[in-house]
Amino acid sequence: AQSVTQLGSHVSVSEGALVLLRCNYSSSVPPYLFWYVQYPNQGLQLLLKYTSAATLVKGINGFEAEFKKSETSFHLTKPSAHMSDAAEYFCAVSYTGANSKLTFGKGITLSVRP
Amino acid sequence: ETGVTQSPTHLIKTRGQQVTLRCSSQSGHNTVSWYQQALGQGPQFIFQYYREEENGRGNFPPRFSGLQFPNYSSELNVNALELDDSALYLCASSLFRTGSTDTQYFGPGTRLTVL
Numbered sequence: 001a002q003s004v005t006q007l008g009s010h011v012s013v014s015e016g017a018l019v020l021l022r023c024n025y026s027s028s029v030p031p032y033l034f035w036y037v038q039y040p041n042q043g044l045q046l047l048l049k050y051t052s053a054a055t056l057v058k059g060i061n062g063f064e065a066e067f068k069k070s071e072t073s074f075h076l077t078k079p080s081a082h083m084s085d086a087a088e089y090f091c092a093v094s095y096t097g098a099n100s101k102l103t104f105g106k107g108i109t110l111s112v113r114p
Numbered sequence: 115e116t117g118v119t120q121s122p123t124h125l126i127k128t129r130g131q132q133v134t135l136r137c138s139s140q141s142g143h144n145t146v147s148w149y150q151q152a153l154g155q156g157p158q159f160i161f162q163y164y165r166e167e168e169n170g171r172g173n174f175p176p177r178f179s180g181l182q183f184p185n186y187s188s189e190l191n192v193n194a195l196e197l198d199d200s201a202l203y204l205c206a207s208s209l210f211r212t213g214s215t216d217t218q219y220f221g222p223g224t225r226l227t228v229l
Contacts, residue, residue: 004156034217036220042222042223043118043120043204043220043221043222043223044157044204044206044220045220046217046219049217090156090157092156100162100170101147101159101162101170101172102147102149102157102159102206102218103159104149104156104157104158105156106154106155106156107154107155107156
């Protein structure tokens with residue numbers, strides 16, 4: 001069965017510090033991978049996606065993620081955190097197409113300290 | 115370009131009642147997926163509709179049903195509401211094409227509270 005593991009439920013960083021949010025997936029076939037962000041009382045916004053092209057994927061708001069098949073990981077990073085990055089972040093995987101069923105992780109809450 | 119819209123924004127029901135949630139897909143999209151997001155959890159896939167037919171279903175009981183209309187909008191119906199049905203219901207639309215890597219774009223959600 002498809003699964004996504006997001007380590008830790010809460011990450012706190014200082015403004016200007018590196019953001020690293022971890023995501024591991026279980027798979028025996030190449031998946032499609034996504035990171036979504038959710039601000040309070042809102043829906044999900046796509047940050048970036050991996051669809052078997054370049055392994056380093058750049059997204060919106062300065063975020064990027066690297067697909068590492070050997071580690072079955074797709075960690076999200078941002079070099080310098082901004083206060084506006086405070087939100088819930090979800091990693092998701094699909095095995096049958098980018099527009100097919102998404103399996104989400106439990107999410108990570110990112111807090112940014114001034 | 116109009117994004118995904120959902121209605122209502124919030125609603126409150128009591129156990130045993132029935133509810134209908136609505137979703138308008140993004141312009142040019144032909145596929146709608148529904149997800150349930152319980153408090154503090156990631157979204158869970160309920161089902162997907164393509165060309166007015168169910169095209170995949172998650173682990174939800176039959177009292178969760180849906181429709182897709184010719185204009186690609188969709189409804190989610192839940193019968194015999196239970197307390198555990200309280201959640202944010204998210205609709206996502208996408209364009210299905212063979213070999214496509216198009217993604218799902220989410221609406222703002224409907225917050226359902228069951229008392």
